[in-house]
Amino acid sequence: MQSNRQLIKDGAMAENLWSYVEDDAALSDAASIISLQRLEDDADTLRSRNAPLGVILRAGEKQGEDVRRLAPFLDMIQLVAIEFPVYRNGRGFSSARILREELKFDGEVRAMGEVLFDQWQPMARCGINAFEVDASISLDQFNQALGEFSQAYQPASDGRRGILWQRHGK
Amino acid sequence: MYRYDEFDHQLVAERVEQFRGQVARRVAGEITEDAFKPLRLMNGVYLQLHAYMLRVAIPYGTLSSKQMRMLAHLARKYDRGYGHFTTRQNIQYNWPALDRIPDLLQELASVEMHAIQTSGNCIRNVTSDQYAGAIADEVEDPRIISEIIRQWSTFHPEFSYLPRKFKIAVTGHKNDRAAIKLHDIGIVIVKNAAGEIGYEVHVGGGQGRTPFIAKKMSDFVPAAQLLAYLEAVMRVYNMLGRRDNSYKARIKILVHETGEEEMRRLVDAEFAKIEASQMLTVPQEEIDRIAAYFAPPVLQELPATSASLDSARASDSAFDHWVTTNVVSHVKSGYGIVNISLKPIGGIPGDASDAQMDVIADLAEAYAQDEVRVTHEQNLVLPHVKLDDLKTVYDTLLAHGLATPNLGMISDTIACPGLDYCNLANARSIPLAQEISNRFADLDRQYDIGELKIKISGCINACGHHHVGHIGILGVDKKGTEFYQISLGGSADENASLGDITGRAFTEDDIVDAIENLVASYVDLRHNGERFIDTYRRVGMQPFKERLYAE
Numbered sequence: 001m002q003s004n005r006q007l008i009k010d011g012a013m014a015e016n017l018w019s020y021v022e023d024d025a026a027l028s029d030a031a032s033i034i035s036l037q038r039l040e041d042d043a044d045t046l047r048s049r050n051a052p053l054g055v056i057l058r059a060g061e062k063q064g065e066d067v068r069r070l071a072p073f074l075d076m077i078q079l080v081a082i083e084f085p086v087y088r089n090g091r092g093f094s095s096a097r098i099l100r101e102e103l104k105f106d107g108e109v110r111a112m113g114e115v116l117f118d119q120w121q122p123m124a125r126c127g128i129n130a131f132e133v134d135a136s137i138s139l140d141q142f143n144q145a146l147g148e149f150s151q152a153y154q155p156a157s158d159g160r161r162g163i164l165w166q167r168h169g170k
Numbered sequence: 171m172y173r174y175d176e177f178d179h180q181l182v183a184e185r186v187e188q189f190r191g192q193v194a195r196r197v198a199g200e201i202t203e204d205a206f207k208p209l210r211l212m213n214g215v216y217l218q219l220h221a222y223m224l225r226v227a228i229p230y231g232t233l234s235s236k237q238m239r240m241l242a243h244l245a246r247k248y249d250r251g252y253g254h255f256t257t258r259q260n261i262q263y264n265w266p267a268l269d270r271i272p273d274l275l276q277e278l279a280s281v282e283m284h285a286i287q288t289s290g291n292c293i294r295n296v297t298s299d300q301y302a303g304a305i306a307d308e309v310e311d312p313r314i315i316s317e318i319i320r321q322w323s324t325f326h327p328e329f330s331y332l333p334r335k336f337k338i339a340v341t342g343h344k345n346d347r348a349a350i351k352l353h354d355i356g357i358v359i360v361k362n363a364a365g366e367i368g369y370e371v372h373v374g375g376g377q378g379r380t381p382f383i384a385k386k387m388s389d390f391v392p393a394a395q396l397l398a399y400l401e402a403v404m405r406v407y408n409m410l411g412r413r414d415n416s417y418k419a420r421i422k423i424l425v426h427e428t429g430e431e432e433m434r435r436l437v438d439a440e441f442a443k444i445e446a447s448q449m450l451t452v453p454q455e456e457i458d459r460i461a462a463y464f465a466p467p468v469l470q471e472l473p474a475t476s477a478s479l480d481s482a483r484a485s486d487s488a489f490d491h492w493v494t495t496n497v498v499s500h501v502k503s504g505y506g507i508v509n510i511s512l513k514p515i516g517g518i519p520g521d522a523s524d525a526q527m528d529v530i531a532d533l534a535e536a537y538a539q540d541e542v543r544v545t546h547e548q549n550l551v552l553p554h555v556k557l558d559d560l561k562t563v564y565d566t567l568l569a570h571g572l573a574t575p576n577l578g579m580i581s582d583t584i585a586c587p588g589l590d591y592c593n594l595a596n597a598r599s600i601p602l603a604q605e606i607s608n609r610f611a612d613l614d615r616q617y618d619i620g621e622l623k624i625k626i627s628g629c630i631n632a633c634g635h636h637h638v639g640h641i642g643i644l645g646v647d648k649k650g651t652e653f654y655q656i657s658l659g660g661s662a663d664e665n666a667s668l669g670d671i672t673g674r675a676f677t678e679d680d681i682v683d684a685i686e687n688l689v690a691s692y693v694d695l696r697h698n699g700e701r702f703i704d705t706y707r708r709v710g711m712q713p714f715k716e717r718l719y720a721e
Contacts, residue, residue, distance in 0.1 A: 062412060062413070062414045063409070063410055063412070063413070064413075087331070088208070090291075090408065091408060091409060093327065093328045094405050094408045095409075097328055097405075101447065116205070116208065116209075118188070118192075118209060118212075119331070121327075122325070122327035122328070122330055125327035148188050149181060149184050149185075149188075149325060151177050151180060151181055152325065152327070153177075153181075153322055153324050153325070154322050154327075154397075155449045155450065163178075164321055164322065164452055164453070165453060165456070166177070167455075167456060168453050168455045170453055
């Protein structure tokens with residue numbers, strides 16, 4: 001995590017216990033976030049490793065890495081970090097929902113990169129529960145952003161049913 | 171018409187407060203214009219050549235008289251006394267001060283309107299048939315599913331930062347007045363052999379610099395599954411759409427590069443997963459609740475003809491022409507659908523003054539079941555008018571410069587704002603539309619020419635729909651000089667087609683003569699009763715081109 005960032009997880013300030021590890025660096029016993037490629041290449045070795053493992057989904061130039069490539073490895077990982085390279089790139093919103101709703105991943109899903117104030121609430125709705133945000137952001141500001149809209153029309157990954165259903169007690 | 175319940179009200183109110191906070195932070199200098207840009211764009215605020223512009227959503231182009239009066243009030247209070255109705259069935263204000271926009275939005279919210287998702291790379295305002303609920307042979311009123319789509323797509327958490335903007339259009343009629351094949355998703359309401367309502371879904375149409383006609387992705391999506399299907403299309407697009415080049419980021423490029431068949435496979439696979447969760451199956455009670463708002467108005471039982479109308483037509487030939495061109499048959503006998511042309515000869519296409527909007531609101535309330543519609547061709551509609559009342563309505567419209575009898579004629583052009591307002595434009599569009607209108611001002615001549623749709627865009631982004639004009643005109647910039655390129659044979663209806671470019675472009679001085687030349691060719695070539703587009707389709711480009719470029 002960048003030094004000017006802090007972690008907000010599950011609605012509270014949290015200590016970041018994870019570090020991003022480059023592909024050519026050796027893995028220590030600390031909680032480590034590695035690339036998807038490394039996970040695929042070294043899955044057999046990694047399976048016998050006895051320390052928390054996370055993966056970062058990179059945004060890439062054209063389309064970004066496909067979250068469904070994680071499917072065979074979900075039992076090995078405790079964290080998925082989704083890169084948002086610029087605020088405009090909202091591909092990660094879909095990746096997060098697929099992780100939660102289709103792949104049933106229940107570990108930490110973390111947003112990193114350029115993430116703006118008004119994006120935290122939709123990210124949370126898509127199943128992201130940890131946010132690397134600018135160190136100047138207070139928890140109050142964060143919670144204010146998460147409460148900007150009290151209702152939602154449509155279901156997503158946060159268990160809300162959506163107004164179209166709520167109106168009829170569904 | 172749909173009415174907000176407490177949920178709808180609350181969300182719009184929260185949006186106004188959110189935007190008020192964003193503007194306050196911007197005005198105080200706490201955030202830069204760069205950081206403010208994505209926020210204002212999600213709320214319809216553009217920075218144009220001279221000032222901020224605000225685009226207000228008119229969902230599926232339907233307004234009540236109260237809403238229309240509010241639009242007039244906003245034009246008076248926050249703008250320079252006019253508004254501009256757009257090809258997206260919305261209205262734009264060209265001169266609001268940024269720090270007053272939150273107040274404007276708050277007033278708008280009081281009549282159940284907003285500017286949500288009228289810009290930005292999200293699902294935009296849903297557009298539809300302006301004759302919805304008034305025209306004969308409709309499968310279902312398209313506003314019912316349009317309203318459901320509006321709600322589902324509003325603040326959609328997954329699809330608010332798409333590769334590019336996303337437009338959905340719906341028609342419930344075999345005659346497509348919503349240009350559905352030129353939208354990212356176009357929906358045709360259909361009935362299957364069992365008599366069940368469903369949706370034929372077209373994906374990947376669009377104009378801009380790379381125009382495409384949409385491909386039919388599904389023949390029949392059952393009503394309860396439509397949101398799941400739409401979510402599947404959106405997810406495939408959000409996952410695979412290009413983000414490396416904004417000119418190649420629309421779904422039409424994804425469909426084109428992926429191929430229709432593979433795209434269908436991807437959508438079907440995603441649809442199967444989403445549908446299996448049953449999460450998006452809309453409850454029948456909710457469909458019924460929304461449908462009830464669009465129940466046909468209670469109209470009188472009247473004879474199919476009106477003696478007072480017939481005698482007025484016989485004694486007033488201008489009125490007679492207006493009825494012929496601007497009034498369309500209503501599903502209910504004794505009623506008509508009135509089109510109000512916003513294309514007065516020499517005027518600015520789509521503009522209406524505050525006074526005109528007030529007059530139209532009054533007419534809607536008194537004579538049209540309190541409804542007004544906006545058309546994608548930048549005109550307005552009073553959907554349910556008694557034939558007996560047509561003369562009264564006409565007289566009032568006439569007194570306010572709103573009775574131009576030119577619907578579908580050569581002077582009924584679509585034009586983008588062009589270089590007069592827009593910082594993307596290469597050339598002016600509005601003055602050209604005005605010149606063409608003035609050149610062909612003579613109504614007898616317009617009627618002789620018949621249906622001829624001219625559409626003018628000031629740049630390759632094609633906001634003026636030039637690709638689908640029977641005659642399309644595109645402004646291009648060559649070494650700092652404005653030129654106009656012509657295309658022929660485009661159409662936005664159920665037989666959608668893209669126009670073919672004639673050849674080298676024309677200067678500002680020559681372009682109106684060139685249009686005159688094309689019209690003369692058509693008049694010489696046409697068979698009896700043949701429209702311009704039919705003649706073009708029969709004879710092709712060559713005869714037009716030969717005469718157009720003859721020395």
